Amino acid sequence: MTIVNFTPLSALAGGLLIGVAALLLLLVGGRIAGISGIVAGIGSQSDKGWRIAFTAGLIAVPFGVFTLNLAEAYSLQDYSPWRLLIAGLLVGIGTRLGNGCTSGHGICGMGRLSPRSIVATLVFMAAGIATVTLSGLGG
Template sequence: MTIVNFTPLSALGGGLLIGSAALILLLVGGRIAGISGIVAGIGSQSDKGWRLAFVAGLVAVPMLIFGLDLAEAYSLQEYSPWRLLLAGLLVGIGTRLGNGCTSGHGICGMGRLSPRSIIATLMFMAAGIATVTLQGLGG
């Protein structure tokens, strides 16, 4: 397997920012920073304000960073829109089946040593490794 664009410092910085944000949300608001739960709660919960602000930040910050050419991302233009739509749909189904997403289980749940989250994260990783291997994208 070939690692493309290995950037340990930016990865460390991103991890510290995500972990810090999740910790602050938990300590200040008593909430878990699970993206799927936050998004799902926008339509059904009375506390829409912070949820909308959280999602707006998830969309606005990358647009700003990439718009100012402060970072680069792998282009998805070589993939058909149908393939990307199917991938998104499968991620959504997996999120519902796993009762959460990688941010809720992988960052927040594992940080709290939740057995359910540890198992879910191992399953996410195994599914990702299998998908990359079966698609021949690993190197």
């Protein structure tokens, strides 16, 4: 399987796993699975343990999947390190301006029917579509 091949079954399975994980974190831990908030809280909150474990899992699982050749992804070697750095900084700035990221607003907030999260997710999607269209990366 390659990471860019869309299949309804794998998309459904992935969506279910993300939804169940977000729901479990909310029900068991009383926390919202907003990645930017979790990562930002590592340096400033007293409850660092679960935040570090959550973040480590976000890094370790994909690393393991790709190391074991269970999935393939495009190499980033074709992109300039400066381009990747700027892209990362823009994503970080966007999450601060939007008071959260796509996981917090798009999965957890929309699941709670939060109007603010619905608007934020629509803006995220529009910005993403515009970026891909204007940069010519849409295929």
